[in-house]
Amino acid sequence: MPPEIAWHRLAGPVACVDVGGTKVAVAVADRQGVRAQRTEATAKSGTPMALAEQIQSLVDGCAHEAGLAPDGLLRVGVSSCGPFVLSQGLIELAAPNICGGLAGPARGLPNNWMSAPIEAPLRQRYRAVRVENDGIAALEAERRWGALRTQGAQGRALSHCAYVTWSTGIGVGLCVDGHVLRGKNGNAGHAGHMYVTSHGDALCGCGNVGDLEALVAGNAVARRFGAEGFTDAESLFAQARAGNVRALAIVDELAVTMGRMLYNITASLDLERISVGGSVFWHQRDLLLPRLQAELARHLPPLTRGCEVVAAGLGPQVGDYAALALVMD
Amino acid sequence: MPPEIAWHRLAGPVACVDVGGTKVAVAVADRQGVRAQRTEATAKSGTPMALAEQIQSLVDGCAHEAGLAPDGLLRVGVSSCGPFVLSQGLIELAAPNICGGLAGPARGLPNNWMSAPIEAPLRQRYRAVRVENDGIAALEAERRWGALRTQGAQGRALSHCAYVTWSTGIGVGLCVDGHVLRGKNGNAGHAGHMYVTSHGDALCGCGNVGDLEALVAGNAVARRFGAEGFTDAESLFAQARAGNVRALAIVDELAVTMGRMLYNITASLDLERISVGGSVFWHQRDLLLPRLQAELARHLPPLTRGCEVVAAGLGPQVGDYAALALVMD
Numbered sequence: 260m261p262p263e264i265a266w267h268r269l270a271g272p273v274a275c276v277d278v279g280g281t282k283v284a285v286a287v288a289d290r291q292g293v294r295a296q297r298t299e300a301t302a303k304s305g306t307p308m309a310l311a312e313q314i315q316s317l318v319d320g321c322a323h324e325a326g327l328a329p330d331g332l333l334r335v336g337v338s339s340c341g342p343f344v345l346s347q348g349l350i351e352l353a354a355p356n357i358c359g360g361l362a363g364p365a366r367g368l369p370n371n372w373m374s375a376p377i378e379a380p381l382r383q384r385y386r387a388v389r390v391e392n393d394g395i396a397a398l399e400a401e402r403r404w405g406a407l408r409t410q411g412a413q414g415r416a417l418s419h420c421a422y423v424t425w426s427t428g429i430g431v432g433l434c435v436d437g438h439v440l441r442g443k444n445g446n447a448g449h450a451g452h453m454y455v456t457s458h459g460d461a462l463c464g465c466g467n468v469g470d471l472e473a474l475v476a477g478n479a480v481a482r483r484f485g486a487e488g489f490t491d492a493e494s495l496f497a498q499a500r501a502g503n504v505r506a507l508a509i510v511d512e513l514a515v516t517m518g519r520m521l522y523n524i525t526a527s528l529d530l531e532r533i534s535v536g537g538s539v540f541w542h543q544r545d546l547l548l549p550r551l552q553a554e555l556a557r558h559l560p561p562l563t564r565g566c567e568v569v570a571a572g573l574g575p576q577v578g579d580y581a582a583l584a585l586v587m588d
Numbered sequence: 589m590p591p592e593i594a595w596h597r598l599a600g601p602v603a604c605v606d607v608g609g610t611k612v613a614v615a616v617a618d619r620q621g622v623r624a625q626r627t628e629a630t631a632k633s634g635t636p637m638a639l640a641e642q643i644q645s646l647v648d649g650c651a652h653e654a655g656l657a658p659d660g661l662l663r664v665g666v667s668s669c670g671p672f673v674l675s676q677g678l679i680e681l682a683a684p685n686i687c688g689g690l691a692g693p694a695r696g697l698p699n700n701w702m703s704a705p706i707e708a709p710l711r712q713r714y715r716a717v718r719v720e721n722d723g724i725a726a727l728e729a730e731r732r733w734g735a736l737r738t739q740g741a742q743g744r745a746l747s748h749c750a751y752v753t754w755s756t757g758i759g760v761g762l763c764v765d766g767h768v769l770r771g772k773n774g775n776a777g778h779a780g781h782m783y784v785t786s787h788g789d790a791l792c793g794c795g796n797v798g799d800l801e802a803l804v805a806g807n808a809v810a811r812r813f814g815a816e817g818f819t820d821a822e823s824l825f826a827q828a829r830a831g832n833v834r835a836l837a838i839v840d841e842l843a844v845t846m847g848r849m850l851y852n853i854t855a856s857l858d859l860e861r862i863s864v865g866g867s868v869f870w871h872q873r874d875l876l877l878p879r880l881q882a883e884l885a886r887h888l889p890p891l892t893r894g895c896e897v898v899a900a901g902l903g904p905q906v907g908d909y910a911a912l913a914l915v916m917d
Contacts, residue, residue, distance in 0.1 A: 342890040419772040442858020443748040450856040457786040519783045527779040529771020561671040
């Protein structure tokens with residue numbers, strides 16, 4: 260169910276860039292639709308400029324394939340994993356799964372970068388550049404084409420809402436009073452690193468012990484429950500479906516823990532709807548969605564009544580539309 | 589250290605109303621300063637309109653004392669405890685400590701109100717009315733006169749910040765990207781009802797079991813630790829200062845628990861400064877502030893570096909200036 264993209268409303272050719280911990284994906288589109296796409300493994304060696312150079316090379320390659328000069332691109336939208344830092348007001352990536360200088364030698368990354376510039380080099384080359392963390396970009400996609408809209412052909416984006424990715428990690432994008440929240444360094448939405456319980460032993464990729472992502476993200480299952488024979492999220496859910504009582508109890512715990520975060524952002528931000536996607540959630544949404552809804556409803560009715568939890572309208576494709584949402588009018 | 593109020597910048601006479609669970613305080617001010625003040629115990633009997641009628645009577649009384657007709661008031665600002673509900677887009681109070689219909693008979697309130705209208709009746713009587721929850725109003729005061737500004741005579745309000753009241757309850761006001769967050773019913777900032785740990789047995793006034801307010805608010809000390817001889821926050825802190833090891837351990841736990849909420853909102857909203865006030869915090873700030881700062885710094889440096897925790901610039905007077913901040917230009 261790909262959404263109908265109003266390509267004809269693009270004022271000119273655009274590039275959409277998705278930067279993740281394992282791959283960088285680029286597409287160039289114009290009023291006729293997507294014209295070229297390229298994907299590479301994320302650059303992690305060389306100078307700290309290597310990532311920006313890779314993005315430029317992929318964008319220029321796609322532009323060339325589409326018969327365009329790089330300066331023919333009207334806009335470049337970048338949806339990137341975070342966190343970010345600002346250097347002279349421009350966004351650099353400071354993600355411990357890419358920058359070896361942040362991660363430390365134990366992680367074995369082939370670089371010692373403390374950050375990787377993105378916005379400054381892209382602004383030198385392209386006319387207009389917008390960089391957002393991938394939680395914000397996914398939120399923009401769900402507000403434009405997905406579940407964070409009012410119904411019908413004249414639907415409009417909701418004013419008070421969140422998009423939550425439940426995948427290898429936990430990402431969030433937030434909108435309050437019609438304003439998409441960015442924060443001082445563009446890092447608003449890192450609610451996956453909240454503390455919601457006292458379960459103390461799980462280590463998160465970010466270095467936190469016992470935060471939400473450490474407890475419920477896809478890669479947490481093996482770490483927390485591998486010794487009990489649940490080697491990944493898929494096998495855990497398969498055994499829960501087969502009636503394994505312990506597996507079902509773990510699924511309940513994961514949903515309650517994630518549900519607490521949904522409650523926390525609802526109480527803090529007075530939201531009207533939360534859309535949930537991501538690979539862990541999407542494949543198990545029949546089990547997980549009612550549990551998340553029940554956990555939210557269990558708390559403080561004046562704050563949670565009137566806030567729905569729904570499955571992502573763009574389904575497993577939210578990420579594919581995230582960068583595109585940044586360059587649409 | 590009352591702030592310098594630029595009374596001469598008021599375009600005309602205003603009324604400031606503070607609605608709490610125990611009292612309603614009203615002041616009328618004009619370009620010469622405060623002209624009249626009145627306080628009464630919060631109306632809790634009669635029809636659901638009793639509270640609005642009380643506010644009107646206090647405002648009109650103050651206006652009369654200042655030699656003004658009620659329609660001579662340019663603006664009325666109301667800082668009220670929450671939560672709120674909207675009726676036809678206008679704010680009504682739905683606080684379980686005032687509305688007996690919400691609290692249930694166990695609470696013993698002398699009314700069965702499900703909500704108490706505020707905004708609609710005040711708008712019928714006065715020219716311009718602004719109602720905000722008290723967390724938001726206190727934030728506005730701290731951004732205008734307190735610690736949530738850049739330094740110096742040309743100081744400006746910070747764009748990414750929070751004000752946290754640590755008192756009988758826990759209240760929060762939030763600002764991101766220069767935008768004060770309100771939410772669908774004006775309830776943004778109820779982060780005091782977040783879940784941050786698994787401590788399971790403490791009951792909050794809101795009905796939640798084990799939320800932040802249930803664990804650390806002033807009235808939680810007797811409930812949680814009364815059996816150990818700590819009958820209120822004051823005696824707990826006095827014994828910690830006298831070297832009681834158990835009391836000090838409890839103080840540490842309270843600060844870590846509150847610090848987790850500060851971390852959670854920082855990670856979620858990418859803040860640059862958090863100002864903390866309220867009676868529990870203010871009297872113990874020498875003990876509590878360094879502990880809160882340490883707890884924030886312990887987590888995820890890319891998100892917490894660059895976010896300061898400071899004591900309220902308006903000190904114990906934040907609440908006194910909250911409603912005034914709503915009617916200043």
